[in-house]
Amino acid sequence: MFKRETFLSLLTLLVVAALIALSLPVAAGSGFLSTATPPPTPTNNGGNAQWTILSSSFESNFPKGFTFRLEATSTGGKIVSAAVLWRHSPVSSRTRRLAQIDESGTKMVAVWEKAPSDAVPQWVSVEYWWLLQDEAGNIYETPRQYAEYADNTRKWNRMESDDIIVFWQEGVPDEIGPLIIAAMERQRPLYEKSWARPLGYKPRAIIYADFATWAEWSPGRGTVGGGLVVVGQTSQSWGATAQVYDPLIQPVEEVANDTVLHEIAHLYQYANGGTSGLRWFIEGNATFFELTSGPRIEQRVRRWAREGRLPSLQGEGPGGREAYDIGYMFWVWLTETYGIEAHRRVWELIWSGRTQRAALEEVSNMSFVEMETAFRAWLGAINPEAPTPLPTLPLFLPPTPTYEPTPRRAP
Template structure:
């Protein structure tokens, strides 16, 4: 009997402890004792400020902001920010949190952020605002847009013919990639055309001085600076960045990334024929016997311009070699195997029958036959 009473007391104690640590799920934006109103201020590209107006007679002990950034991801990641508030507690007060993009890096225009607030009072009542969303838009321009297939192109400088020209470049790029690699856009993408590289850099936090275009693969977005005066460059750069989005969608997986030579090689291939400057670097390296190995090109390229040019040129050449010798079906199969999370060597072995070392030998023999023999 004593054991039963002791057990009952222990269970009662555990229940009381649980109640003291678990807030009551009020799940309400307002009730008779408290009301909450949220607002957001977007300052593109630098920050987003979230505010919450609180009107309550209750003593507050915890305020948190929760948000989710919409992007392609294999897990739903909810960020939780504990927000400070003035003491002593005022019946009416406003709290806020500023997301400074300098601490996390830029988000592309059009990114959607879902958010909600939770507030806990000293009686452990939990108040939760309704989930809201804000679009992180570059509102500094009067954007126009056109849509074709899976691409929406935004621009503000230039006439409709300017935008139509660039959209045609995008469609031609997709056609070339589809015919030669079997790759295609699985999901819609957004492209923002700024009037110049300078205007683009103003829309990016900590942009490098040479930045002319940037792809945000997991956000399905591109931002690039193109004017009528640099259309030739703009078409190639647009094709390059668009191919990055296509390759990402075709190979993204939670286990592994693809080798850099394949990622950059497909984008270089999407531009069209290799430009003369790049081919000169490639020819000189082949003749001089200092080609960079395929194994080395799996990693990020050198920051030194000469090695960087050669790395991009070689990447184009490797992809061109695989397409020319083995055809579209094989390279499409390679992308599919990478999407399953395969390692570099295993993917090549499964599709082509040799590993990175074997590819390096096959490709260098191919290049030597063109430039050395």
């Protein structure tokens, strides 16, 4: 789950800033959003033997883990070695467990039990397959199978479209399912135009009705320290975003129209070059995919510009909430000025190894200072001149980012 960690730490910081985190997901195939093609079976699979699968099953024991069972035979003799492999999305690393084999050499059981450092939320996808070896040394890889880490201990609802699979716990308003599906469908053309590389899987949104349920799958994970609490997380290795619904923080419409779309955009960022780097660039970009937050943000940022207190994007640029808002407006400016193709092009350049700033300079054909001046003038800033960046001091230690624990939800 290493890939998750980058994003996790990013999210964790957000949450420290704001008490909350959020989102994710997706697919390729017929059209942009379908499911991924399974990888080909290895050549010479099975060796010289005939292999027969008599039964294969997956059992969720949520919150403890899950169990795989297989009954199979080989004409090459008893099965002497068996391992099951699985992953939660095509971009996550595989996990492997050796199975116990019974005396007959045909029945196998493999168990995964969660540990504090190795846990996943309910309802993630489980793609799994077995590797078997018989007495004669033949090796066989079974076809891929798909399951879900179902939470059978409480009531959940499930809805699926071409774009997303939504799970919501009993207690979350039932409109959440149709609302998320409608929002994803409405935004599908924008995702398609904006990203060169699709996700390669169908993302999942898992919406919790209460904090206890969210915290159950990984005790301790929900607490950052200082009384701050993480109430959401998005992971490319799960291919999912998990969020606690709290009507006092965010109405259900906003979760569907803004939060989930924002988090799905982070998944696209992963697939198109990554989520590290400048916070305003990454968070503003994810915010660009929200459906309804734009007008409020625009009003705020244009007011800062008019009042002469718009922070500069030079250096690290703004942090906290301002990174989201000003970064969002920057992406609006970029795509209004150069077309939505500019979005796609910038991320293609990042994919090919450019820094975020170099990609922007190449697409706009301006230096970053010139670009920011144009952006600030467009916003109506009374002081549009972007400050000339200070030369980098070689021995200067990067500052540790700190955030105020404002009691509101981070997008």
